[in-house]
Amino acid sequence: MRPSVVLRPYLLLAKPRIVCANLVAACGGFFLAGGGGAGLFLVAMAGIALVVASGCVCNNCIDRDIDREMARTRERPLPAGAVSPAAAWVYGALLGLAGGLVLWLGTNALCLGIVAAGFVVYVGVYSLLLKRRHSLLATLLGSLAGAAPPVAAYCAARGRFDGGAALLLAIFSLWQIPHAHAIALYRRDEYAAAGVPVVSLTRGAPATRRLLVGHIAAFVLVAPLLTVGGYAGYAYFTAATVAGLAWLALALAGPSSPDAARAWAGKLVFASIGVIFLLSVLMACDAA
Template identity: 50%
Template sequence: MKLKRYLQVTKPGIIFGNLISTAGGFLLAARGHVDLGLLLATIIGLSLVVASGCSLNNCIDRDIDSKMARTKNRVLVTGAMSFKAAFWHGIVLGIAGFGTLWLWTNPLAFACALFGFVIYVGVYSLYMKRKSVYGTLVGSLSGAVPPVAGYCAVSGQFDMGAAILLLMFCLWQMPHSYAIAIFRFKDYEAANIPVLPVVKGISAAKQQIVLYILAFAVATAMLAFGGYAGYGYLAVACATSLWWLKMALSGYKSSTDDRVWARQVFFFSIITITALSVMMAVDFQIPELCCTPAPGSGVLAALGKLVA
């Protein structure tokens, strides 16, 4: 079916994941005062931009996709969709997405989306992914853009809250991506993609996963201690980060099957970031400029007062 092919080339799973994080950043900044029109414009615009980036990424990666078991059935590899059709599909989606953001959000949200798009398509896909072990780190910048753009669509400024979100989601991308590279090791090796596990070994990747999860745990707590989220968010952030860290450390056991372990770390990374995106959306608070934050002034606290 033609429509299915046009949908598949945009990587719907990635769009959905970014939609959740975008809404989380938006609702964190909105602090209960939600402009539904702005929310829809932000989500639709960013989803179209992400879809555009994924379509163009499929065009760029069609040669290496043919060498990997995970991607060998993508529509450009099998010939179910032509390069020309996928390319112009991506261009049209990009124009629609950037146009939506420009007309109905604000210049900062538009700039955030443009930055992420250029990094993902121009820097990561065209060069860093194939040439450098640091490609994952560069790619993490683009992956962190949606929640920041959602936040900036409301705030109209890149403040400390936006900076913490950028840091959080960049740090999260690293263990998430390294875990994929471990359980898909043979794919990356066959395609000659210089990810850390292939270049420096799985042991080095395990060390990096643990260190990045530790840094991620600190960054998530900063959102509460900085006065942007409440105790409910902080409790979930601590619980998920510590459990994720525990899983990562279990990879050092001599009996560990690296592929099974990496899959577990990967799947829990999705649970972690989804839970935090939801919690930042419902347990927001208004940051105090010079005082110690009083977590719990968000939706959860309001519900508690109603019950009381």
């Protein structure tokens, strides 16, 4: 077999799109902190990418029974039988160890600690303990793992956890929560087939809409504070305000009919991706 055929399932196990999305956010955090040279940037991005990829592989291992029940995931390498669970666990462990070693040798203890904490929360707390038991708590704590890459990159460049790092943690956590709820509402039938107790199933679409609106409103209030605190410029402030309000308007316009909720949730998912991509780019380009 050609090497590309053999290696492709292992590439897919690492969820490259999620890794790339996390690197965009990490770039925003790194340059928001003022940067630290090309060498530090490359080392930080490589280490963060490897640990995020490791977390994705481990998540695939844990969720392989769920993935068999969902239409969009049943062709992933583990449920499809392209990779054995034992090989996947070894692969994930090697990625994580390599990423940790890169960060340990090339960044600082704070950066490594934040990335490691994000990994533990995502794999241990979210995937293993809470995802199948507590819908709200899983989303809340899982959001901290989603915020780890930009915060870690910021601390790699600045060397300390300060107000800018705290704001990044709040911004990315507040973004992650409504993004996750929107995905769960959009994929509600698939989560029901897999028996995953997401909020849209346990509490219904109206309660999910209220959670979405509340967290997006909090995001709109917090995101511009990077400029107020002197960490970002006015281009970022304008984009954070306008994009956040547009996202909130879309959330407020949610339909009362359950039949129309899925299409609306899909629009919210794509809107949330656009918002965080725009803000991550402007964090990097318009740091104060």
